[in-house]
Amino acid sequence: MTGVRDLAASxxxxxxxxxxxxDGALSAIADRDTEVRAFLFVCEAEARAAxxxxxxxxxxxxxxxxxxxxxxxxxxxxxxxxxxxTCGSRILAGWHPPYDATVVARLxxxxxxxxxxxxxxxxxxxxxxxxxxxxxxxxPQDLSRVPGGSSGGSAAAVAAGFVPLGLGSDTGGSVxxxxxxxxxxxxxxxxxxxxxxxxxxxxxSLDQIGPxxxxxxxxxxxxxxxxxxxxxxxxxxxRPAPMLVRSLDRGVDGVRVGVCAELVDGTAPDVAARxxxxxxxxxxxxxxxxxxxxxxxxxxxxxxxxxxxxEASSNLARYDGVRYGLRVPGxxxxxxxxxxxxxxxxxxxxxxxxxxxxxxxxxxxxAYYGKAQRVRTLxxxxxxxxxxxxxxxxxxTAPTTAFALGERVDDPMAMxxxxxxxxxxxxxxxxxxxxxxxxxxxxxxxGVQVLAPALEEELLFRVAAAVEAAAPxxxxxxxxxxxx
Amino acid sequence: xxxxxTVVGLEVHxxxxxxxxxxxxxxxxxxxxxxxxxxxxxxxLPGSLPVLNEQAVELAMRIxxxxxAEIRPSIFHRKNYFYPxxxxxxxxxxxxxxxxxxGWLDLPDASRVGIVRAHIEEDTGKTTHxxxxxxxxxxxxxxxxxxxxxxxxxxxxxxxxxRSASQARAYVTELRGVLVAxxxxxxxxEEGSLRVDANVSVRRAGDEHYGTRCEIKNLNSLRSLVRAxxxxxxxxxxxxxxxxxxxxxxxxxxxxxxxxxxxxxxxxAFDYRYxxxxxxxxxxxxAEWQQRAAGAIGLLxxxxxxxxxxxxxxxxxxxxTSQQQDQVEAVVNQGLDDLVVDAVDAGAPxxxxxxxxxxxxxxxxxxxTVLDPxxxxxxxxxxxxxxxxxxxxxxxxxxxxxxxGGDPAEVARARGFEALADDSLVAVVAETVExxxxxxxxxxxxxxxxxxxFTGQIMKATRGKADGKRVAEELRRLxxxxxxx
Numbered sequence: 001m002t003g004v005r006d007l008a009a010s011x012x013x014x015x016x017x018x019x020x021x022x023d024g025a026l027s028a029i030a031d032r033d034t035e036v037r038a039f040l041f042v043c044e045a046e047a048r049a050a051x052x053x054x055x056x057x058x059x060x061x062x063x064x065x066x067x068x069x070x071x072x073x074x075x076x077x078x079x080x081x082x083x084x085x086t087c088g089s090r091i092l093a094g095w096h097p098p099y100d101a102t103v104v105a106r107l108x109x110x111x112x113x114x115x116x117x118x119x120x121x122x123x124x125x126x127x128x129x130x131x132x133x134x135x136x137x138x139x140p141q142d143l144s145r146v147p148g149g150s151s152g153g154s155a156a157a158v159a160a161g162f163v164p165l166g167l168g169s170d171t172g173g174s175v176x177x178x179x180x181x182x183x184x185x186x187x188x189x190x191x192x193x194x195x196x197x198x199x200x201x202x203x204x205s206l207d208q209i210g211p212x213x214x215x216x217x218x219x220x221x222x223x224x225x226x227x228x229x230x231x232x233x234x235x236x237x238x239r240p241a242p243m244l245v246r247s248l249d250r251g252v253d254g255v256r257v258g259v260c261a262e263l264v265d266g267t268a269p270d271v272a273a274r275x276x277x278x279x280x281x282x283x284x285x286x287x288x289x290x291x292x293x294x295x296x297x298x299x300x301x302x303x304x305x306x307x308x309x310x311e312a313s314s315n316l317a318r319y320d321g322v323r324y325g326l327r328v329p330g331x332x333x334x335x336x337x338x339x340x341x342x343x344x345x346x347x348x349x350x351x352x353x354x355x356x357x358x359x360x361x362x363x364x365x366x367a368y369y370g371k372a373q374r375v376r377t378l379x380x381x382x383x384x385x386x387x388x389x390x391x392x393x394x395x396x397t398a399p400t401t402a403f404a405l406g407e408r409v410d411d412p413m414a415m416x417x418x419x420x421x422x423x424x425x426x427x428x429x430x431x432x433x434x435x436x437x438x439x440x441x442x443x444x445x446x447g448v449q450v451l452a453p454a455l456e457e458e459l460l461f462r463v464a465a466a467v468e469a470a471a472p473x474x475x476x477x478x479x480x481x482x483x484x
Numbered sequence: 485x486x487x488x489x490t491v492v493g494l495e496v497h498x499x500x501x502x503x504x505x506x507x508x509x510x511x512x513x514x515x516x517x518x519x520x521x522x523x524x525x526x527x528x529l530p531g532s533l534p535v536l537n538e539q540a541v542e543l544a545m546r547i548x549x550x551x552x553a554e555i556r557p558s559i560f561h562r563k564n565y566f567y568p569x570x571x572x573x574x575x576x577x578x579x580x581x582x583x584x585x586x587g588w589l590d591l592p593d594a595s596r597v598g599i600v601r602a603h604i605e606e607d608t609g610k611t612t613h614x615x616x617x618x619x620x621x622x623x624x625x626x627x628x629x630x631x632x633x634x635x636x637x638x639x640x641x642x643x644x645x646x647r648s649a650s651q652a653r654a655y656v657t658e659l660r661g662v663l664v665a666x667x668x669x670x671x672x673x674e675e676g677s678l679r680v681d682a683n684v685s686v687r688r689a690g691d692e693h694y695g696t697r698c699e700i701k702n703l704n705s706l707r708s709l710v711r712a713x714x715x716x717x718x719x720x721x722x723x724x725x726x727x728x729x730x731x732x733x734x735x736x737x738x739x740x741x742x743x744x745x746x747x748x749x750x751x752x753a754f755d756y757r758y759x760x761x762x763x764x765x766x767x768x769x770x771a772e773w774q775q776r777a778a779g780a781i782g783l784l785x786x787x788x789x790x791x792x793x794x795x796x797x798x799x800x801x802x803x804x805t806s807q808q809q810d811q812v813e814a815v816v817n818q819g820l821d822d823l824v825v826d827a828v829d830a831g832a833p834x835x836x837x838x839x840x841x842x843x844x845x846x847x848x849x850x851x852x853t854v855l856d857p858x859x860x861x862x863x864x865x866x867x868x869x870x871x872x873x874x875x876x877x878x879x880x881x882x883x884x885x886x887x888x889g890g891d892p893a894e895v896a897r898a899r900g901f902e903a904l905a906d907d908s909l910v911a912v913v914a915e916t917v918e919x920x921x922x923x924x925x926x927x928x929x930x931x932x933x934x935x936x937x938f939t940g941q942i943m944k945a946t947r948g949k950a951d952g953k954r955v956a957e958e959l960r961r962l963x964x965x966x967x968x969x
Contacts, residue, residue, distance in 0.1 A: 079531040092530070099524050101531060200530040204762035233533050234764050311762060314562050317573035318528050322628075333568050333626075360564070360757035369759060 011069030018051035018069030025071040038157040042116035064111030073157040073166040076117035079198040088122045088132035091344030092325045101198020103226045110225040118153025124202040127418035131348045145402040148178030155182040166212035173422025175210035176434035180397035180447020183436045185219045191429035192237035195230030201315040203308035206426040216464045220244035248465040253286035256391045262297035263395020270440040278448040281470030296382040300423040306372035313356030387453045397434035397447035438472040487689035490717040492646035497679040506636035507534030518629035526634035528571030540636035545777035546666040548584030557768040558583040560761040565754040569609035577605035598643030609633040649713035661785035684716040696730040712737040788816045795834035811842035830861035856889030863892035873951045876901040913958045
């Protein structure tokens with residue numbers, strides 16, 4: 001399997017053309033995406049033009065950058081200039097953003113080739129990619145199952161071998177959980193490390209864009225390109241992108257690893273067993289491993305389902321039929337607003353808008369939104385205490401392996417539980433990564449999650465590389481088996 | 485019949501004169517082609533994010549400092565409600581932790597109005613309802629101009645310390661002067677740079693409790709403000725005196741009909757669902773920045789008035805006359821006081837410069853604000869020395885104003901204006917007296933009205949070149965039989 005560094009190197013050296021790399025990706029998509037349905041839109045013409053320009057640049061003696069010719073899939077909540085961006089929602093059907101998200105501009109600047117836009121739960125609200133207005137994405141290894149979500153399209157595109165790199169967004173686990181279910185690497189950076197400019201907001205204080213890749217190294221290469229201060233995002237951290245790749249092989253000798261009980265207990269036994277196995281592997285590699293309890297984790301889901309819907313209810317107000325996207329006529333402006341939003345939003349989005357509107361209402365703010373924010377503060381303090389004793393924490397990414405299509409769609413609480421292990425990092429703003437580590441009893445991938453304090457990405461990736469190196473042989477490559 | 489007190493609190497929205505909008509790099513300009521100063525951020529396009537404009541913060545701090553407010557660490561909130569000219573369907577505004585808290589504004593009549601807060605927020609777009617009548621209810625469609633969306637505002641909220649429509653007018657006038665002095669505003673109410681909402685209630689004289697208030701919107705001029713407050717206070721008094729009860733509501737001032745009409749009741753009021761804006765970070769200007777902002781404030785209206793009063797009264801006069809006091813206020817409010825000060829510096833007497841500014845310059849404000857101060861100064865000096873008469877000076881000033889400047893001496897020459905030399909004037913007066921003996925005798929006998937007759941005759945004879953003041957002096961001298969000066 002070729003890593004993206006080697007792939008880019010061969011394109012930069014002129015040994016391989018960006019066009020041929022793109023053709024490989026396009027033919028893989030043509031072969032299998034009719035059944036996986038990872039992509040909502042493949043921008044073949046734009047991609048080909050970009051690849052040709054890259055090859056011309058190489059021939060002219062210039063260096064297109066660290067991702068030269070590497071095909072990338074973008075979750076369809078990232079704005080792409082002139083290319084449809086729908087958030088998987090009817091309400092944005094036909095909208096072509098007039099601008100590129102900062103991450104998209106940085107990808108292009110690094111020589112990456114945007115292949116298309118991937119499926120997602122509508123406005124990133126979901127854990128299975130079934131809440132998409134255009135239908136679900138299927139798990140590449142078992143088409144009767146979900147790929148996870150909400151970045152299920154990007155995760156499936158990488159897992160199916162269509163593209164080596166994908167971008168997703170992670171508000172409550174939407175990069176890490178589908179990565180775990182699909183058997184790829186998925187990472188949520190420290191809040192503020194990656195610019196949100198051009199990421200269509202779900203819950204602004206929780207959203208982060210994160211990489212999906214076949215390997216920890218590829219994810220690190222991608223994060224190095226997209227991270228770093230952006231003056232268009234006020235919450236962007238004012239420091240340069242971290243250097244991750246150079247220290248991936250430094251090992252974990254002496255690293256203090258805390259196995260977080262709340263991130264293991266309650267997960268399926270085969271998942272819990274894989275976490276134990278990963279912990280043992282790290283210990284064997286020289287890490288100091290011990291158990292730790294962070295009881296506040298149990299409040300995460302409740303706090304999250306107040307904060308995220310509250311912010312979403314405000315963020316999604318702008319889809320009112322006035323300026324872009326869907327408009328359903330009404331006898332006056334208010335009636336038009338209502339008709340448009342009634343027709344344009346799916347049931348999960350409506351559920352969360354109503355929940356959030358309620359949580360912010362006069363007289364309820366303190367009891368709901370205000371209290372959830374205090375819980376969030378408690379959670380931050382609890383993790384800070386844990387990090388006094390440990391350098392990183394270890395746990396499961398998702399409670400189970402990929403579940404069946406339709407299994408949880410009528411049971412929102414069961415669906416929400418899919419994110420119970422990933423939500424804490426969004427509430428604290430800390431980074432976390434999911435690394436494939438063997439399979440469950442059903443033969444489907446299991447992800448092990450590594451969590452680190454804010455801005456400790458370098459350590460996080462180093463530990464992730466060690467977990468990856470110890471992963472049971474055969475299982476991981478079977479997940480990404482279609483890769484050329 | 486009981487006496488009633490009117491209680492008024494004002495919310496003044498001031499558009500800040502920044503180069504760019506509050507959260508993006510679009511030009512902040514009035515009157516441009518609609519929807520030309522727009523971008524993903526001020527259009528609220530999906531994925532866009534706000535970045536706070538430092539110049540807006542600086543101007544807000546200047547306003548706070550000028551109003552004696554405390555500058556505090558602050559945050560932004562989202563005020564959520566649906567409106568077609570509000571791109572995000574929420575307004576980013578400061579809420580319970582604003583940048584400026586407390587303060588006061590002293591008015592020229594020495595009354596003091598408390599300031600509750602002065603916070604930063606973004607403006608909305610501007611909707612124009614299109615249809616036969618131009619009114620909302622019968623409009624066929626609406627056009628929205630988003631050039632105004634995201635323009636920075638500071639909302640200045642007064643305490644309910646105002647007790648009359650005329651005091652409200654004085655407050656807004658004084659506040660406008662302060663805002664212009666800070667460089668925060670151009671003060672143009674007619675362009676919407678300053679917009680006022682009035683909270684009006686009434687109570688029986690001596691009552692300590694406030695009555696139920698109504699908020700009056702759409703007050704686009706000082707005239708509207710005064711009329712609306714008077715109307716609303718009368719309406720509320722009439723209502724209560726006939727056994728009715730004032731209900732808390734928002735009312736719209738209908739300028740054409742001259743009355744306020746209900747817009748929405750308290751029950752229909754929006755639940756704005758305020759919560760902290762997660763896309764922005766807390767604002768905490770350091771002491772150095774605060775000092776820099778304070779240091780950039782220009783001369784405030786009160787200081788400008790004091791400066792003029794001192795000029796006018798320096799010399800033998802003592803206190804200014806009440807007419808002069810009015811002139812000082814008017815000249816400062818109209819931004820003409822610098823012209824007066826410059827003229828005095830150039831040797832013109834303050835009182836005359838003040839009169840010319842309060843009358844002739846104020847009558848042509850558009851030109852006066854761009855008039856070359858030295859031309860004005862030289863003209864006032866010419867009038868003082870008697871080189872031209874008052875009538876001639878006014879004519880020259882009109883020409884200078886329309887030309888934006890010029891040399892008053894040259895204008896005088898071109899028009900053949902020269903005050904009559906004094907010996908010729910004496911001769912003309914003597915001739916006129918001779919030619920009208922009968923009238924002169926009556927004048928000597930005490931018929932003072934005939935002074936006007938003689939002045940008119942003399943002016944006619946000199947074709948207006950005679951200085952009215954000198955004519956009066958000469959007539960008086962002849963009547964009293966005094967020797968020639």
